[in-house]
Amino acid sequence: MDYVEKFENVSVLGAAGKMGSGILMLTAFEMADLSLKPENKGKTFTLHAIDVSQEALSGLLKNIKSQVLKNAEKNIVQLRKVYANRADLIENIDVINQYIGDVLKLIVPHTHIEASYKSTLIFEAIKEDPDLKVKVFKKINEINTLKPWFFTNTSSIPISYIDKEAKLEGRILGVHFYNPPAVQKLVEVIKSENTKPELHEFASMLIKNLRKIEVPSYDKAGFIGNGHFMRDALYGMEQATKLSTEMPFVEAIYDINKITQDYLIRPMGIFQLIDYVGIDVCQYIMKVMKPYVKDENIHSPLLDKFIELGVKGGQNADGSQKDGFLKYEKGKPVAIYDPAQKQYVAISDISAKCEQKLGAMPATVKPWKVVVGNPAKDEILKKYFAELKTMDTIGANLAKNYAKRSKEIGVKLVSNKVAYCDKDVNTVLLTGFFHAYGPINDYLN
């Protein structure tokens, strides 16, 4: 396998989407690095950005430019070395402008898939729809005579299924980036039964060059990330539904969102996370996973209800949060949707009452942002969970049960051969979900 040669003609499918644009950018950085190496002088590198929406592609280039600028500013120390032999590039600003030009000239936008017919490498980040993915891959593979390698960003569809249905003969690998790809360190890598070893070898090198963390997952629908998240979300929705028999729905949502954020010291509550990913996307992932999971019902009536009501969450093109379970102002939740009344109820109207019911927070609790990068993190968490364990408030009990369930999900991912080991499960939650601690821990033992 020639690493450099593979990069000479690359396509990204779904390039203007949330994940696709991030993958496009990371690929562009890697290709720019290669194209700027003296030994690759004279070689041509092309990165086809393919998306059905012309409008989205126009926005994409503008967005990519600002991202490349940020990246160049951050990496100026290294970039000056790259351009050391260019006597005309003297100041940082000269180097940065040249780099932006060198990255952008790689990218060619297209609205038609034909552009990928001469690519040797194809990254895919289109809709999470098994039939659509198979159809697209099959078509490219039939016409493209170069036996291209397919890297799919699927977060839930088994790779072996796509491989077989699209007749790719093992030229496919699951390379699952996390949102946003430019920031998140985690990349889940999934081989099909027949994935050729050189694809994995290549992907590992790319991931390493991008300074990301590779975690392998078995080829089981949902893999580790969604395997944990979907079950964790289902548990949250079940708990909220249960609570809503004793209290208004919006209060139940408030409670569980608070438990999962503040009590469990996570970056966001479970309902905010569902909104962040998109209620529709969550519903779709569960639909993909359901047929493959025999002993559990991976399905949420609550998600169906919200979709029926047209409340979908997800993000706007500029990365801002759309309203879902929660309503957002400047990225912060301010209200909760009441499906019965079809309107949002302000959090400030219910929070005091809810918190009184949940009881006092443990005295040793600290916000996630204080804990996550703290060198004394383990000590803080040990102390906190030790206190939580002794408490008997409604809030504390909900939190303890939630943490236990989260651990149970993690342990089962290993015993069901979705994850190779406990550590991989924890790494996925730490690096892909920014949790301060892995779900498989002994804090509540």
Add this chain to the structure above:
Amino acid sequence: MKLRRKIYMVGGYNTISMGTGRKEFNPKIERPGLEYYIKEAGQGTLKQIGGAKNVDEGVIANFMAARFNYQGNLAGFMPYIDEGLTYKPCSRVEGACGSGALGLMSGIRSVLAETADVVLVIGTEVQNTVKAVYCADILAGAGWFKERKEGHAYFFPGKFSDRAGHYYEKFGKEKTRKAMAKWYVNAIENARLCPTAQEYSNTTKDLMAVGMMEPSPRSFVDNLNVFDCSKVSDGASAIAIVSEEGLKRCGIDKKDAIEVIGFGQAENDITKPPKELTKLDTTTAAVKKAFEMANITKEQIATVECHDCFTITGILAVEAIGFAEHGKGPDFVLEGNTSRTGKVPFNTTGGLVGWGHPTGATGVHQAVTILEQLTGKAGEAQINIPADRPYGLTINMGGDDKTLVSIVYKRG
């Protein structure tokens, strides 16, 4: 050389040093520009000296407004401070980060030449108009442009990182790093006592640990962390340089003034590398001249404002003055001699690392701090000035030990 006339400084004023660290600083919203700072500082001093009518001449010291603010002809901002300054002479002076003290020297010379009795000197820089990565380009102008291409992305941190690296090699890394961290601790502790300081609201508990943070060569330089560096700042400082007649005209009592009793100015070739990376030769030359003119020794100094553009530069300055021999600067600092309760408190309002470094203003800011300390007006930051050691010393540096001014003061 002897001073032919008595020279005093009065009416010192500092604006806030604005930038990261200040609670009110937000890089995303528009902030006051150069003219705002010049006006605030200028009016601050005019109020204390009886107004514009008492001023004979103005000097504006600034390094790179032409690039930070796309502004030249800064002398034209003098009458903007107060209409009463219209048609009075004004010059703008530049000597990189040493511009401020060049401004002072310009005022001192006018008074000595008897062409003025009251000179208003303002130093200013507004740097937060650009991000750090471009700020580095602009500040690199303090070095020889022909060296820019070969230099580090962060040009001056790169230069002083090299100095620190050589110092580590020659005299031991561990102790030197500890002393640099200690320098940072002193700077922040002092800044916390001065409301205009950029680090005034710093609440970090374990400052030593922060100071000891490992450098990250991939994103910055090899031998310095960001806490070893002075701040990127917007600010201005102003002071009036006056003769005895000037004092009378302004109605200011001598005891509220400081007297310049010696100065040393020294220049070195910008196209040549330092002779010895672990020494500040030009600083030594300037301080020596200042001491000779003042006819005092270092033992008589109560406090020093030195040009700690980086913590290592502070340590090298300790040696350049002669408080410690070559290689012993770190010990002198670690023993606590330069802290505010030590033998010779350095940079009592935080210096460039803690108070801030609006480059063109720094030399003037140092004079204002000495004025406040020697006249007992430093507020919370006041240190004890022993009766038998009544002198204050300043060192202002432009470039990598190139443009130097050192001044010795005592209370008037």
